Amino acid sequence: MSPATRRKFLAAPLVGAVLPRKVYAAQLAAAHGEVYRQLGVRPLINAAGTYTTLTGSVIHPRARQAMEEASRSFVPLLDLQRAAGERIARLLGVESAMVTAGAACGIMLATAACVTGKDPEKIRRIPDIRGLKNEVIVPKYQRNGFDHAARNVGVRLVEAETAEEVRRAINGNTAMLYWTHIFEYKGKIARREFLEIGKQAGIPVFNDAAAELPPAENLSRIVREGFDLVTFSGGKGLRGPQSSGLLLGRKDLIEAASLNNNPHGDAIGRVAKVGKEEILGLVAAVEVYIQRDHDADQKLWRGFMESISRDLKGVPTVRTEVYIPGPGGHPVPYLRVQWDTSRFSYEACARQLREGEPSIEVNASAQEGLSLASYNLFPGEERIVGWRLAGILKGALQA
Secondary structure, eight states: OOHHHHHHHHHSHHHHHHSOHHHHHHHHHHTTTHHHHTTTOOOEEEOSOOOGGGTSOOOOHHHHHHHHHHTTSOOOHHHHHHHHHHHHHHHHTOSEEEEESSHHHHHHHHHHHHHHTTOHHHHHHTTOOTTSOOEEEEEGGGOOGGGHHHHTTTOEEEEESSHHHHHHHOOTTEEEEEEEGGGGGGSSOOHHHHHHHHHHHTOOEEEEOTTOOSSTTHHHHHHHTTOSEEEEESSSTTOOOTTOEEEEEOHHHHHHHHHTBTTOTTSTBTTSOOOHHHHHHHHHHHHHHHHSOHHHHHHHHHHHHHHHHHHTTTSTTOEEEEEOOOTTSOSSOEEEEEOOTTSSOHHHHHHHHHHSSSEEEOEEETTTEEEEESTTOOTTHHHHHHHHHHHHHHHHHOO
């Protein structure tokens, strides 16, 4: 039996019901990620989250099919980008849209659009933007590594801690106000307040919402709140190609972003190519995402966490809790696992999960314990995680 056939057989619900849990988990683990093993790379089960370093999420079958079909033909890329953007905008009920090479590319192109508009000479000059609007205002507490994508354009990021400081920082050189959705809870400025300041000043307001799916309604709601430009990752909650993203918002600014983008040769986005396969893959992913039963997803994911929790019952000192993270976290079920760490640390447990077979990634914190994310697991993998974690903890805590 080939690895693919074996994997399909083992994933069947009847097989899972007949085999003992640990036997089923062990056999399913052996068939996991065969294509990577052939390259000498160890695959992993992702119970940590949609991190780029863990390759985001797994592409939805409809998106994979669309990418395969796209690979068979040639097409004018500008025409495809335009048509794909129009299709996505109609699906979401927003003014305009485009596919980018990831959400970080969306940050860069949004910034470029606000600096250059549609002026070809300004577009060619980036990152030499002396004499142009070259400042972007950002809440100080929201600074993060991804804002390097904005700095690629040549702008200076101007930090502000309060709404009044934002107002005072606005001047004739201000090209854009830059908001990061996930960090609103950390500071002194409310999202709507930040947005209103930009509106009053006539300055475009950008929102980095890369990982803000779910909830599904964010895909349209954040734009409808009034943000001029919003970016999302295509390879996280949407389950599109990992190298894709969305930039949504005002038609004139999306047009300017497109002129700064591939395939235009003398533009900053030329290095951030998004191909015909990724474009159609992301269109398909959006189509699937807006139609799927998100309540059913939540129920399925909670079931994964409850299954792992049951596997840990009876292990000395182990406590488990299925929870939804608060502000700054994804509103999906997680499992928190804690125990007496005087004999075995959370970091040591995470290391054993990572180094064992199959490799399993979780989040470990000395204060919070192990935190397992549900939404990147697929049916059957919760059995592997529960089996491996229970075995490690029993060995460490019962000795």
